[in-house]
């Protein structure tokens with residue numbers, strides 16, 4: 001089975017874009033899915049994306065499950081921009097509007113929400129509890145709990161908070177995002193040094209009144225327009241350190257748009273954001289060569305794309 005054909009939807013959550021496959025009836029090994037992710041997410045290929053999302057079967061109290069593979073083929077514990085898109089596909093497949101979703105090592109609640117703007121399909125997700133046990137990632141050399149503290153092996157004087165959503169996030173609050181510095185620190189983590197063998201997502205965060213602006217260098221990907229779990233980790237870190245208030249509405253702006261967040265005192269974080277369909281397609285993947293082949297596009301979701309663009313444009317002003 002060297003060449004496999006997939007139907008998929010190209011989607012995005014806050015500009016974080018992915019091919020999304022209904023994999024409930026597909027039987028590929030983890031290594032084969034990693035090859036599919038590298039082939040389809042490759043920006044030089046016919047599809048491109050920040051990773052690959054899979055809608056999987058439900059189990060026990062979960063209506064369905066999500067698998068998220070970064071563009072380098074590594075599997076992440078979660079993806080909160082992607083989860084909204086997987087939720088939408090699961091809702092449409094099962095004829096429901098709320099579910100509990102099984103993630104790699106945790107579980108999250110999703111429910112269709114009031115539209116962020118007319119024509120923007122919106123999902124509210126609740127994930128967590130956010131965790132502070134950085135020693136478990138593991139992150140060595142900075143203590144078990146890192147809250148507004150220097151991470152000596154990172155080689156930066158900035159103060160970081162280490163949050164598990166449950167994927168690993170290093171969050172620092174800055175006056176103004178310096179992308180070059182963010183990328184440099186992101187690369188330090190991507191190298192999987194001995195003190196951080198499983199790598200981490202790194203975010204620079206500006207506090208803007210009662211809101212946030214978050215820019216993230218993602219593990220296994222690089223700079224993306226937004227990262228949902230980073231926005232959740234940043235909102236949690238802002239409340240934990242007294243910069244913003246628990247239980248208050250927080251708008252989290254990013255390069256791709258925005259989400260509405262809320263952090264509860266029990267460390268559960270809710271995000272309400274878009275799950276936008278861009279186009280549907282069928283593509284072949286050569287698993288051995290890890291290359292996408294023939295692509296047939298079945299149609300673009302022009303109205304949805306325009307609805308989101310209106311909101312994202314307004315958010316960037």
Ligand SMILES: N[C@@H](CCC[C@H](N)C(=O)O)C(=O)O
Pocket residue numbers: 016068070075076077078079080081082167168201218219220221226227228229230
């Ligand atoms: N973009 C995602 C997170 C994807 C996984 C991340 N790169 C990791 O490896 O932890 C999101 O929206 O949360």
